[in-house]
Amino acid sequence: MNRRSFLVGSVLFAGGAALAGCTSDPLNKNAGAASGAKVTLQQWYHAYGESGTQQAVQRYAQEFTKANPDIAINVSWIAGDYETKLNSAMLTAQAPDLFELGDFRYQNVKNGLLAPLDDIVDPVKGDFSQAALDTVTVDGKIYGVKMIDDVMMLYYRKSALQAAGVQPPQTFAELLEATRKLNTGKQKGLYVGTDGVGEAATLLLWSSGGDFFDSSGKKVAFASPEAIAAIGGLKQLHDTGGLLQGYPTDWSDPGAFANGATAMQWGGLWSLPDIKKALGDDFGVVAWPKFGDAGKQVARVGGWYQLANAKSPNVAAVKKFIDWLWIKNADLQKDWCVKYGFHIPARKEVAAQTTEFSSCPAKDAVTISQQNGKSYSGLWNKASATLFLQAATKIANGQADPAAELGDAAKKAQAEVDKQLA
Secondary structure (H helix, E strand, O other), X not given: OOOOOOOOEEEEEXXXXXXXXXXXXXXXXXXXXXXXXXXXXXXXXXXXXXXXHHHHHHHHXXXXXXXXXXXXXXXEEEOOOHHXXXXXXXXXXXXXXXXXXXXXOHHHHHOOOEOOOHHHHHHHHHHEXXXXXXXXXXXXXXXXXXXXXXXXXXXXXXXXXXXXXXXOOOEHHHHHHHHHXXXXXXXXXXXXXOOOOOOHHHHHHHHOOOOOEOOOOOOEOOOOHHXXXXXXXXXXXXXXXXXXXXXXXXXXXXXXXXXXXXEEEEEEHHHHHHHHHHHOOOOEEEOEOEOOOOOOOEEEEEEEEEEEEOOOOOHHHHHHHHHHHHHXXXXXXXXXXXXXXXXXXXXHHHHHHOXXXXXXXXXXXXXXXXXXXXXXXOOOOHHHHHHHHHHXXXXXXXXXXXXXXXXXXXXXXXXXXXXXXX
């Protein structure tokens, strides 16, 4: 998502009245006491760049307090390096009671910082996709409630594919053929990122039926024979001559696709409204094609989770608020997802009620997210991801033997994982 920086600020909602607070006095005890609230919860959000989001979360807090006068909510809107500030705060008495996080960290569970939320998720567990649950599940317990699903998928230009006589690719072999045939010189066939790799190595791994970890969830597995063969497909993509590289904007921006520099592009759901403005109905979306006979079509699903501080003195009140906002209140979930940006409500039932996703290709995006979505493990951290990407880049450019390069990267990544598990 595109985001702009906002000034750090907080607003306390007590007894239905919005009272301006300041981050130097996050509890604002006098205002909470005046309202009759017995508990004041501190809630953190990162500073979204989508206009109206800050006012929306303040309104949600106010509506909750109207329904629950004994619980006041102090919303802090955190600009800058949100995760660094959050990590620092979690070690102090000023830690928020509940907060959102995009990249779930296993380390937070290990360090006893997160409260399990199974009691509020279990009644509707089947209403979340497996991808939404996998990331925040540690040793069988669920530590987060998904707020929004941001699916990443393959955009294709209908008219370009029709002119080239190709169908939206369903297999990797078809993707290679389409990338080659759609290369007209002025327009390349496929864009996966300015470096020619982007998330393609991850997608090839997943689409072969493989993953970063084995079934134990703790042993690195991206150097198996099947994974080596799949990730080696990067070199095949480059050899088609139809891969766009070096474009000024990366895959997360729709510019290359909307401007006609490529006929297909890996991109995020957040780009769909801008692409529709530029191309009208001349585009569609599909999951990343499957690799090999044992493979499957896949899409990566990101987004944000609501988490609870295990050390909060008011965990019961925190869970009550999370349950009210992200489990029971469908109208506010829809409001959060589509009124200020374009995101899929994480609960399938709520997504089905959201009219903005009732027609294609937005409807197809929901299906892709729920049926083909995969997400990263909480153990997959930046250090491991960097090792994997470096190896994949060398393979894509023909600078390394896939087996040797991935084997070396897997050993180093395992060492990083073992540090977290130690």
